Amino acid sequence: MPVPTHIFDPPFNIVRVSHVVLEVTDLAASRAFYETVVGLRVTDADAGTVYLRGVEERQHHSLVLRKADGPACRRIGFRLGHEADLDAAAAFFAQRGLPHAFVEVPFQGRTLHASDPFGLPLELVAGMERRPSSLQRYADYQGVRPQRLDHVNVFAPEVQASLDFYAALGFRLTEYAEEDGPDGRIAAGWMHRKGNVHDLAFTNGRGPRLHHLCYWTPTALDIIHLCDVMATSGYLPNMERGPGRHGISNAFFLYIRDPDGHRIELYTSDYQTMDPDHEPLRWSLRDPRRQTLWGAPAPKTWFEEGSLFAGQDLRDPAFVADVIVAS
Template sequence: MPVPQHTFDPPFNIVRASHAVLDVVDLDASRAFYETTIGLHVEDADANTVYLRGSEEHQHHSLVLHKATTAACARLGFRVGSDSDLDRAASFFAAHGIVHGFVERPFQGRTLHATDPFGFRIELVAQMDKRPHLLRRFDLYKGCHPQRLDHFNVFAPEVQDTINFYARLGFRLTEYAEEDGENGRIAAAWMHRKGNVHDFAITNGAGPRLHHFAYWVPNPMNILHLCDVMASSGYLANMERGPGRHGISNAFFLYVRDPDGHRLELYSSDYQTMDADHEPLRWSLRDPRRQTLWGAPAPRSWFEQGSVFPEQEVRPALFSADVRIAD
């Protein structure tokens, strides 16, 4: 399948991944997990919603937990450059028959909701309430000291079309995994807007579903410390995969599951891709190092489970990729 060409003049300017909105069943349990164990800072909370952020972030929140009857990923939030980009986005969505509408959200400026052609529910915002960052408030550090939201990874049944759509919106390809041979199909793509490896990763699989969202931490020792914290605070069974290192993105990683089963990656040691002539790195699907450079192999749950989007039917992938996984 073709590698998408970068679009330097997209119809509107997405700056980066901004925030995730999760529906959770037990709000108190989820708050305790993210605040006390992971180490995010609670900025505001009421009986139905908790807003959290990392210590480096000036924006009011990068994670929203909303009390619901069923666990789901309500929205994936992206920051755009200006209010005028919201208007351009609305015009683009209207011209392409994409369901969208402006909504009011606490602590955010004008907010545009859309459901992309593949069922991913996204939220675009240009402005959010500001808060002083907590980078030097070492007295508040908990868990693995998460600094900032880094990226989303999704299961997409129409993986090539999804890649092409987001490339049209200005997302740049940094790495991709592809079958060998003349007609090899792309099974996963890592795409960015902010100049590191990815803001949005698109993986072949039953969907639309969220595979994981990720917070960047200062170094691998923070991840190792979190392993100790989780093992000694009743969350040992929530550690799904890792620690280890991916070949893709060079990431030192740990995947954990929150009380509702949403998957969170703690992530460090990636690299910058800001230059316009950065060439995407191809990985063969027969090369297990892409997935596990070192570390224990991923469990079956990591390949099969994800968070659904409300009111979106999960469709099977269009093809079954010829993949070799680490033993």
């Protein structure tokens, strides 16, 4: 299938992935997990909501936990360049007949809610309240020392169409996994705006669903330390995959599940992609090194389980990808 063309003058300027809003069933348990095990900082909290951020982040939050009757992902947030980009984004969604509305959201500036053509719920902002960075408060570090929100990965029934849509918004493809042969279809793609491997990735599967959100951490040793923390604090069953090194992105990784089953990746050692002539890397869907450079395949849960987007109907994928699964 065709690789999307890079668009350098998109209709509005998306700077990066900004935040994720999760619905959780036990707010206290989720707060304890993210604050004391993972090591995110709580910025604000009330009876129904907890706002968290990484240690280097200066915006008010990159993760919002909301008390709900069942687990879900409410929104994926993106930061735009300027206030004018919000109006341009609203016009873009209006021209295509896509749902959109300006809303009031605590601690954020003017906020646009919208949905892409495939049901992915978006929250677009040009600014947030600011808070001091905690980067050099080393005595306060906990867990994996999560620095910043890095990316989100989504189960997409229509991977090619999703890649094409976001390429039109200026996202650039860095790596992709494709079936072999002249008619091979793209089964996964990694796209960026901020000059690393990805802000947004699409994985072929029943969806739309959130596959995972990811925080970047300073070193692989931080991730190994988190394994020790989880193994000795009652969270051993929450470790799903890793640690290991991806072929795609080159990142050292660990995947864990929060108390509601939301999947979180901890990730480091990827690479830069900001040059205009950076060409995307192709991986064969049957190459075991793409999942893990060391050849270890992902577990079955990796391909089947994800977080529902609140209020969205699920669709089966356009095709069934022939992937390597751990036995």
